[in-house]
Amino acid sequence: MEIVSIVLIFIPFTGDAAEIAVPLLQLARALSLLGVAGNVGIGIFDIVEDPSSAPMEILGLLLSVFDIRNPAGFAKMGAARRGMKADDVAKIGTLFKSNSDKLESVVRSCLR
Secondary structure, eight states, X not given: OHHHXXXXXXXXXXXXXXXXXGGGHHHHHHHHHHHHHHHHHHHHHHHHHOGGGHHHHHHHHHHHHTTTTSHHXXXXXXXXXXXXXXXXXXXXXXXXXXXXXXXXHHHHXXXX
């Protein structure tokens, strides 16, 4: 499973790189679709193995659909997270809340 995961990490990037060459555009699109399908498959596998991870896996799949790999996507996602109230964060789940609190404490200590 680790080998498949590692291979699928690189497939979307090969699709992006192949788009530079116009004749390989169809190949690039096929590789990108294969990467998305692989990520969905691994996400489903992870949910079956650990049902408590379902909210985060689904969130990850949704974020991959919106292509947040670019800086503008990260900025938009960060602004949305900063706009969330503590009650909103708690509604996502206890695991997310716990990890979010840990991350916030690390960020605060870095800003000092």
